[in-house]
Each structure stands twice: as C-alpha cells, then as structure tokens.
Amino acid sequence: MEYVNYLVIALFLFFMLKRFLxxxxxxxxxxxxxxxxxxxxxxxxxxVRTPGEFKGNHIKGFKNxxxxxxSQKAEKELSKEKEVVVxxxxxxxxxxxxxxxxxxxxxxxxxxxxxxxxxx
Numbered sequence: 001m002e003y004v005n006y007l008v009i010a011l012f013l014f015f016m017l018k019r020f021l022x023x024x025x026x027x028x029x030x031x032x033x034x035x036x037x038x039x040x041x042x043x044x045x046x047x048v049r050t051p052g053e054f055k056g057n058h059i060k061g062f063k064n065x066x067x068x069x070x071s072q073k074a075e076k077e078l079s080k081e082k083e084v085v086v087x088x089x090x091x092x093x094x095x096x097x098x099x100x101x102x103x104x105x106x107x108x109x110x111x112x113x114x115x116x117x118x119x120x
Contacts, residue, residue: 027110083108
C-alpha cells in the first residue's frame with residue numbers, strides 16, 4: 001500500500017514538471033529580437049490574450065486569437081508552412097499556445113519571452 005502512495009506522488013510530480021517545462025521544438029525570443037523580426041512577411045504573428053486585452057494595447061501586425069479559441073481557429077486561420085510567433089501578457093499563455101500549436105502539427109513555433117509586459 002505504501003508503494004501506491006509513492007507511485008501517486010511520483011506521477012503527480014511528473015505531470016506537474018511536464019506542464020511547466022518548455023515544449024520541445026519551440027523557439028524562444030526576447031521582445032528585442034521580436035522587434036528585428038516584425039517586418040518578416042514569412043512569419044505569422046498571433047496574440048493569444050483576450051479581445052479586451054488586445055484592444056487595450058497590441059503590436060501592429062499581430063492577429064488576436066484568444067488562447068481558449070486557438071485549437072478551433074488555428075488550422076483555419078494560420079498556415080502550417082509559415083513560422084508562428086506567439087505572444088501574450090507575460091509569456092505563460094503563449095507558452096501554452098505553443099504547446100497547442102505543436103500538437104496541431106505546426107512545426108515552426110516561437111514564443112515571445114516576457115510577453116507584452118516586456119514590450120517597450
């Protein structure tokens with residue numbers, strides 16, 4: 001019975017770590033690096049914040065697809081052939097969005113570290 005408790009704890013820790021570790025195959029860039037790439041027409045820019053957050057402040061060229069709608073809209077509105085650059089407020093939601101996009105088969109995904117909070 002004691003082994004079952006250890007197994008449950010080990011599984012819990014494994015799933016918690018897996019949730020917070022960076023996704024394989026996802027690039028990470030700073031907002032400074034993003035500024036240098038913004039004019040690249042071969043990339044798609046997605047802001048996964050809520051429409052209210054996006055309306056309040058956003059970067060020109062970014063398309064608003066809220067995180068909770070991403071899995072339904074991504075394949076219709078984004079090309080798997082082009083790199084997808086994802087941003088949110090702090091980097092947490094865009095990290096989750098990157099995982100969603102990778103699972104949907106997008107091969108080139110980049111997450112902006114620090115999100116809009118780091119944008120100046």
